[in-house]
Amino acid sequence: MEIALPPTQLLAEAIASPAAIALTSACAIGAAGLALLMQPGKKGLRIAGTVIALAGFAMLLVEVIKRASAGEDGATTSIPPVFPVIFSFIALAGAVRMVTHPKPVFAALYFILVVIATAGMFLLLGAEFMAFSLIIVYAGAILITYMFVLMLAQQSPVAGVGDAWYDRVPREAVSAVVVGFVILATLSDAYFSARTQTQLADARANGESAAIERAWERLEGMPKLLLETARTAHEDQWRAAQREVAAGTTAATMPEIVSIEQKADGSALRRIEGGVSVSAKLADGSTISVAIPDALRPDNSRQVGVDLVSKFPAGLEIAGVVLLMALFGAVILARKQIELGEDERRGLAGMRRITVDGEAGGMR
């Protein structure tokens, strides 16, 4: 396997190849833009930062899309991914604004924008159920909790001072951006190196057919449902198959289905024009084939549901317990009354003075 290359060789390859340099420099430009964007109260710097960050993002996009078409061997002329680019732009703009905005409530609202754009991306990736549950759970429930606490805990703005000092001035902005840049360079090199792109292309080639097979395999536990679906869809074909199998009996009796045959070569499940053909074994030992159109394939939410309860039942139970414990924990935490002692009150007064001093220092 190629993975067995010694790390030094991998490192040399990662650093020395011109493609890696292009990717890393695009990351660096974006990071520089973000660092400029985080400077509080300097409008010129922030405009320059916006321009630089946009340039870095555009360079990254171009580089990444170029690599995708290189991984496909040019067999398919890939159309430029318009919607993904739009969604990722919205999400990243929202995320940057969320990190830099001086008003916490606005930052939370920008996070909702990020959630919606991510949900759009999920839709493009064929995860409809997760897209909508993301909007419902994140934008609907979690973010409302955040907004609630933000408004509960926000100090009333003093007239003339504006936003709190600690919201306006970032802590160690440059070091944070440098850390971010290192991680981004590593991640993007891992994702978009030629080796990974080839692996992804291979996986995609196998994945398309594997997904269809697996979607039907998953229904193996419920042949009744499958055959019922097939029957309602293909009444005539079903009747013909039934007559063929059980000649002499009336067509009103439904033969019992024992199992859906799965042979190693996948012969029981064949891809046909506009659908798949499934072979099912009946109680009397004979088999029938039913063609099921693609339109009747289980949809995303049903597939995810079957996957969830069949592959991860323990995880599902634990998730329920975790949520219940979090509920109890939050109630117990919130019920706790805090009685500030005399010392703490004095300390608090000192803290306030320090904060005011810091504020004055931060403004200059």
Add this chain to the structure above:
Amino acid sequence: MTDNPILLADTGAATINVALLMSALLFVIGLVGFLSRRNMILMFLCTELMFQAAALAMIAFGKVHGDLSGQVFVIFILTVAAAEAALALGLVVLLYRRRETLDSEAWSELREA
């Protein structure tokens, strides 16, 4: 695997790559925000951003392999995020009541040395 031609048409290697890039960038921006924000609530909000990035990467790789386990894991991510939001916000409210500020530096005496 959608059957919607409009949605299906776009899902090429380029879409996967853009999704992966978006997830890496979102994660990094969340990390930068977590390191540089002083407001405790916003620090937790930045971790939510990192959760989103992880979820996006899971779904993108699940799409690559034609496997739904990635999407199932996003359900667990949502669970953890919800639990985290409830507990962390409860804690933040407690901390706020003690110091009457959301500034994380108000608690810097907890650090070493």
